[in-house]
Amino acid sequence: MTELTSLTLSAALEKMRAGEFSAAELTEAHLAQIDARDPEIGAYLCVTADLARDQARAADDMRAAGDERPLLGIPIAIKDVLSTKGVETTCGSRILKGYLPIFDATAVARLREAGAVMLGKLNMDEFAMGSTTEASGYQITRNPWDAERVPGGSSGGSAAAVAANMAIASLGSDTGGSIRQPAAFCGVSAIKPSYGRVSRYGLIAYGSSFDQAGPFARTVEDVARVLGAIAGHDPLDSTSMPTPVPDYAAGLNRDIAGLRIGLPREYFTDALQPEVAAAARAAAAQLEALGARVQEVSLEHADYCLPAYYIIAVAEASANLARYDGIRFGARVDGADLLDTYKKTRGHGFGEEVKRRIMLGTYTLSAGYYDAYYGKAQAVRTLIREEFDQIFAGVDALLAPVAPTTAFKFGELMGDPLQMILADVLTISANLAGLCGLALPCGFDDEGLPIGMQLLGAPYSEDTILRLGHAYQLATDWHLRSP
Ligand code: GLN
Numbered sequence: 001m002t003e004l005t006s007l008t009l010s011a012a013l014e015k016m017r018a019g020e021f022s023a024a025e026l027t028e029a030h031l032a033q034i035d036a037r038d039p040e041i042g043a044y045l046c047v048t049a050d051l052a053r054d055q056a057r058a059a060d061d062m063r064a065a066g067d068e069r070p071l072l073g074i075p076i077a078i079k080d081v082l083s084t085k086g087v088e089t090t091c092g093s094r095i096l097k098g099y100l101p102i103f104d105a106t107a108v109a110r111l112r113e114a115g116a117v118m119l120g121k122l123n124m125d126e127f128a129m130g131s132t133t134e135a136s137g138y139q140i141t142r143n144p145w146d147a148e149r150v151p152g153g154s155s156g157g158s159a160a161a162v163a164a165n166m167a168i169a170s171l172g173s174d175t176g177g178s179i180r181q182p183a184a185f186c187g188v189s190a191i192k193p194s195y196g197r198v199s200r201y202g203l204i205a206y207g208s209s210f211d212q213a214g215p216f217a218r219t220v221e222d223v224a225r226v227l228g229a230i231a232g233h234d235p236l237d238s239t240s241m242p243t244p245v246p247d248y249a250a251g252l253n254r255d256i257a258g259l260r261i262g263l264p265r266e267y268f269t270d271a272l273q274p275e276v277a278a279a280a281r282a283a284a285a286q287l288e289a290l291g292a293r294v295q296e297v298s299l300e301h302a303d304y305c306l307p308a309y310y311i312i313a314v315a316e317a318s319a320n321l322a323r324y325d326g327i328r329f330g331a332r333v334d335g336a337d338l339l340d341t342y343k344k345t346r347g348h349g350f351g352e353e354v355k356r357r358i359m360l361g362t363y364t365l366s367a368g369y370y371d372a373y374y375g376k377a378q379a380v381r382t383l384i385r386e387e388f389d390q391i392f393a394g395v396d397a398l399l400a401p402v403a404p405t406t407a408f409k410f411g412e413l414m415g416d417p418l419q420m421i422l423a424d425v426l427t428i429s430a431n432l433a434g435l436c437g438l439a440l441p442c443g444f445d446d447e448g449l450p451i452g453m454q455l456l457g458a459p460y461s462e463d464t465i466l467r468l469g470h471a472y473q474l475a476t477d478w479h480l481r482s483p
Pocket of ligand 1 (some may be wrong): 128129130132153154173174175176177178180206313424
């Protein structure tokens with residue numbers, strides 16, 4: 001059955017529609033692959049096998065009844081940051097151990113509506129804070145390309161599950177790079193949608209003005225199909241945009257001739273691993289050969305992105321995480337009185353990284369420091385957005401590496417929070433400015449680890465970056481290699 005688990009989403013749909021196999025068989029093959037591979041990889045926090053079998057049977061019945069849907073019978077796994085009704089949702093944190101949401105996140109509900117089968121919940125850095133998935137409160141996840149290396153983070157489970165053929169697609173979330181960076185480290189394709197494109201209802205909040213959920217899959221075409229199913233306005237999320245959702249999959253084959261691609265000078269520095277820089281430049285040349293026009297551009301505020309993000313994101317996190325008090329959700333450690341219960345619950349329930357960020361966020365928001373840190377960072381954020389507006393008046397997309405290096409070894413950055421933060425330098429500008437960003441494989445380094453590039457687009461131009469990424473994948477085969 002192994003071959004069923006290495007299909008693309010588009011191929012699996014086609015074959016099920018042609019009657020070559022059923023959704024039940026496809027789901028069974030994935031459950032068997034999870035049994036075989038996940039003890040080593042550790043991508044899943046929980047496998048919802050019974051639910052998946054029920055949904056797969058229902059999908060087969062719908063197909064037999066002529067009720068065809070965009071993802072009918074496709075096994076998909078969900079980052080544990082998204083609330084799933086009646087299925088434990090921990091956000092990678094001990095403080096949410098045992099929490100059973102009473103509703104589905106809108107992105108999850110829309111997948112179900114589109115006919116997808118849910119395989120389970122995926123590991124992540126606690127509350128999506130991290131770049132390696134080592135900060136999960138439960139387990140590490142191994143990179144399917146090299147078991148001694150991290151899968152990236154915070155959506156490490158989402159990337160590893162697809163790379164190890166334990167799901168045809170998955171959902172993750174990106175606050176400062178957490179979809180694109182693990183996709184790059186694990187050699188899969190994934191998109192961070194523009195802010196407001198996908199509903200945040202039921203997406204457990206980290207930095208509310210940055211967070212977006214988005215899909216991982218084996219190809220850009222598959223990513224486009226899943227994005228099409230989850231995108232669009234949601235009355236339950238006041239920050240979701242009413243802008244109409246184009247048919248992303250249908251628009252993929254439009255010609256890319258004449259599209260203008262900018263290479264941000266500040267992103268191609270000496271700090272990049274040489275193979276990473278070379279692969280991104282070669283990808284730009286490939287797109288040029290396909291008819292795109294490539295030019296250098298300058299991002300003058302590039303140096304300010306990291307500090308602005310790490311002030312605003314932790315400020316928002318400190319407010320968002322105030323709700324975990326042991327009274328309403330998940331785990332509780334009883335204390336002598338109410339205050340003691342709060343302290344003990346939060347003291348035991350939160351990990352180191354989360355505590356560090358809550359303290360930092362509370363500090364930058366406190367009277368006396370608010371103007372100096374939070375207020376300044378917001379002003380800088382506006383400048384960054386305005387600069388991107390100007391840049392996108394002249395180009396249709398930006399191309400850059402996703403991360404300065406390929407996947408790190410376990411422990412390499414864990415003891416050094418500053419180095420960990422610096423590794424996010426290429427991804428966070430997109431979140432500050434609400435851009436969309438597509439990550440896709442563009443080569444391998446000397447040790448055989450995948451290299452990812454990102455195509456960044458102006459808000460609500462997902463169709464353009466998906467079209468560029470698809471054209472690139474039609475001309476190359478990096479995305480077809482598997483560990
Ligand atoms: N690594 C970044 C952080 O820790 C981004 C995380 C994310 O996108 N969720 O904040």
